Structure formats: C-alpha cells, structure tokens
Amino acid sequence: MNSPADTPKVQIPSLLSKLGKMTAIRDTSLLEQSLLKTLCPMLGVLDSSLYRIDELTQAIRVLHHHHSRVIESDGLARMVERNEEIYNSAKVPAEVSGLLENVRLLGKPCTRRKASGEGLLIAYPLFGGKEICGYFVFNRDREVTLTEDAIVKGVLEVFSNYFDLLDASQRDRLTGLLNRQALENSFDRIWTILSSADDPIEAPSGRRTDSNARAHWVAVIDIDRFKEVNDNFGHVVGDEVLLLVSRVMMSVLRSSDLLFRYGGEEFVALFPAKDSDDAHALLERVRATVEGHYFPQVGHVTISIGLSRASTNDLPQEVLSWADRALYHAKKTGRNRVCDYQALVQEGVIEQASYGASELF
Ligand SMILES: Nc1nc2c(ncn2[C@@H]2O[C@H](COP(=O)(O)OP(=O)(O)OP(=O)(O)O)[C@@H](O)[C@H]2O)c(=O)[nH]1
Structure with missing residues (x-):
C-alpha cells in the first residue's frame, strides 16, 4: 500500500473530532455507520462498505455507505448520505469476495483493479482480537498513500477496540445474546x-x-x-x-x-x-x-x-x-x-x- 506521491491531505483536527464523536456512540450499529462516515471523506471516496462475518453461521452482513449529490427544486446541489444493510452472502460480487479471500489469507490490506477497469477495489481487514472479523472496502481511482494507510489502520483499530467494548456491554454473559x-x-x-x-x-x-x-x-x-x-x-x-x-x-x-x-x-x-x-x-x-x-x-x-x-x-x-x-x-x-x-x-x-x-x- 504505497504511492510515490504521498502528500497527506488528511486534516488531523477534523479526524480527531470525528474519532471523538465515534467513541461517544453507545450502539454498535450506529458505531459501524460512523466508521464509514469517518473514513469516506478522509479517503475522498463517495461509497464504502463494511463486511461482517457471523462466527456461528458464516453469513455475511454488509453495510454500505453512499454519498450522492442531488439537485434540489431550488436548483441548489446538496449531498445526501444513505446507509443500506444487506444480509446475504450470495449478493457479494465475485470480485469483492475474491479480494476479501486474499485479505483473509494474507491478514493485510489488498488491492485489485476493478473488472470494469474503473479504478481500484481496496480492502482492509478488521480484527477482533487476533481473528479477522470483517473488512472495510472501498473503490478509488488511485492507490492509498502511506499516510492514508497508517490513518485507516489506526481508525480501524480504535473502532475495533471500542466496538468490542461496546458489544461486550450489550451482551448477556451466560448466553452471549444481546441484553x-x-x-x-x-x-x-x-x-x-x-x-x-x-x-x-x-x-x-x-x-x-x-x-x-x-x-x-x-x-x-x-x-x-x-x-x-x-x-x-x-x-x-x-x-x-x-x-x-x-x-x-x-x-x-x-x-x-x-x-x-x-x-x-x-x-x-x-x-x-x-x-x-x-x-x-x-x-x-x-x-x-x-x-x-x-x-x-x-x-x-x-x-x-x-x-x-x-x-x-x-x-x-x-x-x-x-x-x-x-x-x-x-x-x-x-x-x-x-x-x-x-x-x-x-x-x-x-x-x-x-x-x-x-x-x-
Ligand atoms: N438456572 C437459572 N435459573 C434462573 C435464571 N434466571 C431465572 N431463573 C429461574 O427461572 C425460574 C422461573 O420460574 P417461574 O417464573 O416461576 O416460571 P416457570 O417455572 O418457568 O413456570 P411458567 O413460566 O409458568 O411456565 C425461577 O426458578 C428462577 O430462579 C438463571 O440465570 N439461571
């Protein structure tokens, strides 16, 4: 994950403020949405996704986060955010599942050129303890720079640690069910x-x-x-x-x-x-x-x-x-x-x- 032109565009105060907001959340689902909302603008992408794997059933849950520009009736443009949650591993596109499999085997971020030829598909592993428990995936027209790579990894680590804490506080000790x-x-x-x-x-x-x-x-x-x-x-x-x-x-x-x-x-x-x-x-x-x-x-x-x-x-x-x-x-x-x-x-x-x-x- 590197590029010769490693010009950091990331605004550190803005990122810290977003991390602060993220760790003020008390619901795991909202926390996942917040992760995508934090990383999308930082990477300059309009869409990103979080793939989660259920340990018991191996089913995949996907959270998509989209930004799009809509033109209002008064002619003004406005950015609209939308989250979509899908529960069906059969719907994961073949090129994405192939990429996730590489990330799983290597235990590190991987990139591949999209089949359509339009840019790159980039995936980062999400760790729960030492195990991979999900993936952060996005499309971009260029490679991730070293600075961006370090920041994405840092944000994912903060997210995972906080998610585990929050998840444990929402679970019943005996059954592991939500409380x-x-x-x-x-x-x-x-x-x-x-x-x-x-x-x-x-x-x-x-x-x-x-x-x-x-x-x-x-x-x-x-x-x-x-x-x-x-x-x-x-x-x-x-x-x-x-x-x-x-x-x-x-x-x-x-x-x-x-x-x-x-x-x-x-x-x-x-x-x-x-x-x-x-x-x-x-x-x-x-x-x-x-x-x-x-x-x-x-x-x-x-x-x-x-x-x-x-x-x-x-x-x-x-x-x-x-x-x-x-x-x-x-x-x-x-x-x-x-x-x-x-x-x-x-x-x-x-x-x-x-x-x-x-x-x-
Ligand atoms: N082993 C165990 N028992 C529990 C736990 N929590 C509640 N109980 C028991 O669950 C039983 C509930 O009994 P009741 O509310 O009288 O109802 P029931 O015997 O299930 O009868 P019905 O609900 O009318 O069919 C009580 O004996 C509680 O002590 C727990 O965490 N572990």
Missing part, C-alpha cells in the same frame, strides 16, 4: 427504520434486509416450568438449559433477526416479516425446534411465545407489553404455544390493552 440494554437501543433503531420506510432513498440512515424495510414483530419467549428444571436438576443444569435453548432458537432465526435475553428465562425476539402468518410460522418453527431438542439429563423442554406487530404509531413499550399479554395467554391455555396479540384481540379472546398496563420496563 436488555441492547434491546432498548435496538427499539430506537428499528422504530427509526419503520418510520423512514415510506421514504427509503432519502432516509438519513436505515437498516434494510434484502426485501427492504418490512413490518417488524416483537416476540416475548419464556421457557415453560423452568423452576422445575432448577428444582429437579440444580442451577448449573438450569444454566446449561438456558444456554442451549438460546442456541437452538438462534439456529432457527435468520441472521437479520435479533434475539435478546430479557432476563431470567425470558427472551425477546425482534424481526422483520411480511405479515402475521409469516411471523407466526417463524416462531412456530422456533417453538417446535426447541420442543424437539433433547437436553442432556433434563430431556425435553418447551417454550411459550407471545407475539405482537410493531408499528410506529405505538410505543415500543406498548408493543412489548402486548406481546407479553399474548405470552400470558399462551401460558394460561396450556403452554408450548405461540399466541398473537392482534389475533387474540380480533377474535375477542382478550381485550385491547390501554397503555400503562405494561410492567416490562
């Missing part, structure tokens, strides 16, 4: 996405799945008769069941779905789905897979699930309390079931709740 604090952050983010779904192009930041912004659903999941597991087999075995249940659920959920340990033996899932049938079918698969799993010593364990649609007209706390009411109904009517709040209200099985009934937050 209650992370749920509150995710609610903020998902609600922003839902409210910007009508205008996806102009949205200042947005998390999208392959089929763009879709309706989201909240599920509260509780292990049935878990007290008996503890009473009969002890707390250590109980802990193991908690860990295994979380792994089994994760194996059914998609990489774009979020699963949180909400507390004790209670979990919350936050996920996009086309409609209530789709959401119900996914959770039914989760329920059936846990039911079919054999837990060492304990045998079989079941879960009950309450589900509610998330809408921007409602507060996240309301939606959560509705899913909790549906869970309560599932418990009352035999456990090992998935119940949908909106369906229960429509069928007249339960009354529509007025806000304030929630004890979850």
Whole structure:
C-alpha cells in the first residue's frame, strides 16, 4: 500500500473530532455507520462498505455507505448520505469476495483493479482480537498513500477496540445474546427504520434486509416450568438449559433477526416479516425446534411465545407489553404455544390493552 506521491491531505483536527464523536456512540450499529462516515471523506471516496462475518453461521452482513449529490427544486446541489444493510452472502460480487479471500489469507490490506477497469477495489481487514472479523472496502481511482494507510489502520483499530467494548456491554454473559440494554437501543433503531420506510432513498440512515424495510414483530419467549428444571436438576443444569435453548432458537432465526435475553428465562425476539402468518410460522418453527431438542439429563423442554406487530404509531413499550399479554395467554391455555396479540384481540379472546398496563420496563 504505497504511492510515490504521498502528500497527506488528511486534516488531523477534523479526524480527531470525528474519532471523538465515534467513541461517544453507545450502539454498535450506529458505531459501524460512523466508521464509514469517518473514513469516506478522509479517503475522498463517495461509497464504502463494511463486511461482517457471523462466527456461528458464516453469513455475511454488509453495510454500505453512499454519498450522492442531488439537485434540489431550488436548483441548489446538496449531498445526501444513505446507509443500506444487506444480509446475504450470495449478493457479494465475485470480485469483492475474491479480494476479501486474499485479505483473509494474507491478514493485510489488498488491492485489485476493478473488472470494469474503473479504478481500484481496496480492502482492509478488521480484527477482533487476533481473528479477522470483517473488512472495510472501498473503490478509488488511485492507490492509498502511506499516510492514508497508517490513518485507516489506526481508525480501524480504535473502532475495533471500542466496538468490542461496546458489544461486550450489550451482551448477556451466560448466553452471549444481546441484553436488555441492547434491546432498548435496538427499539430506537428499528422504530427509526419503520418510520423512514415510506421514504427509503432519502432516509438519513436505515437498516434494510434484502426485501427492504418490512413490518417488524416483537416476540416475548419464556421457557415453560423452568423452576422445575432448577428444582429437579440444580442451577448449573438450569444454566446449561438456558444456554442451549438460546442456541437452538438462534439456529432457527435468520441472521437479520435479533434475539435478546430479557432476563431470567425470558427472551425477546425482534424481526422483520411480511405479515402475521409469516411471523407466526417463524416462531412456530422456533417453538417446535426447541420442543424437539433433547437436553442432556433434563430431556425435553418447551417454550411459550407471545407475539405482537410493531408499528410506529405505538410505543415500543406498548408493543412489548402486548406481546407479553399474548405470552400470558399462551401460558394460561396450556403452554408450548405461540399466541398473537392482534389475533387474540380480533377474535375477542382478550381485550385491547390501554397503555400503562405494561410492567416490562
Ligand atoms: N438456572 C437459572 N435459573 C434462573 C435464571 N434466571 C431465572 N431463573 C429461574 O427461572 C425460574 C422461573 O420460574 P417461574 O417464573 O416461576 O416460571 P416457570 O417455572 O418457568 O413456570 P411458567 O413460566 O409458568 O411456565 C425461577 O426458578 C428462577 O430462579 C438463571 O440465570 N439461571
């Protein structure tokens, strides 16, 4: 990574100020966006991407950051920023995956000429400990200078260290799932996405799945008769069941779905789905897979699930309390079931709740 004409154009005070802002962020997703926003102008590029690899499933999540010039109705030009998040390794272009493979094998930044002949494709590894856990990728018409190279590496190192700290503070120690604090952050983010779904192009930041912004659903999941597991087999075995249940659920959920340990033996899932049938079918698969799993010593364990649609007209706390009411109904009517709040209200099985009934937050 060098060039004979190594003329530093980087404004150090501006970079330091951006790093300061980056480390003031308390949400890992926003932190990733901030990394791209920091590096794009520094490198003089309009687009850059962050490729993240899921350790468990090897699925790839890609965050793209674009800058474009739009001409307003008054004739003035304005820069618009857009973030796009994609979960599908099949969509990584062949030339990018080939480049990432080189970076992975060499453990250092690599460059290749684009197949179209338009400039260079440059990729830097992102380290989590000693392992590569992602890649920073951008297109440019010229090589990275030595100064730029040192700065990109420095910024990526600050980012990775801070990301790991933030990520650890958002995770439950036993299961490794996202914790209650992370749920509150995710609610903020998902609600922003839902409210910007009508205008996806102009949205200042947005998390999208392959089929763009879709309706989201909240599920509260509780292990049935878990007290008996503890009473009969002890707390250590109980802990193991908690860990295994979380792994089994994760194996059914998609990489774009979020699963949180909400507390004790209670979990919350936050996920996009086309409609209530789709959401119900996914959770039914989760329920059936846990039911079919054999837990060492304990045998079989079941879960009950309450589900509610998330809408921007409602507060996240309301939606959560509705899913909790549906869970309560599932418990009352035999456990090992998935119940949908909106369906229960429509069928007249339960009354529509007025806000304030929630004890979850
Ligand atoms: N081993 C273990 N047990 C926990 C943990 N957190 C909560 N628990 C136990 O989870 C059990 C929850 O019991 P209850 O709320 O009475 O519910 P349940 O027995 O699951 O019954 P239903 O929910 O009505 O099906 C209690 O015994 C808690 O001690 C934990 O981190 N580890």
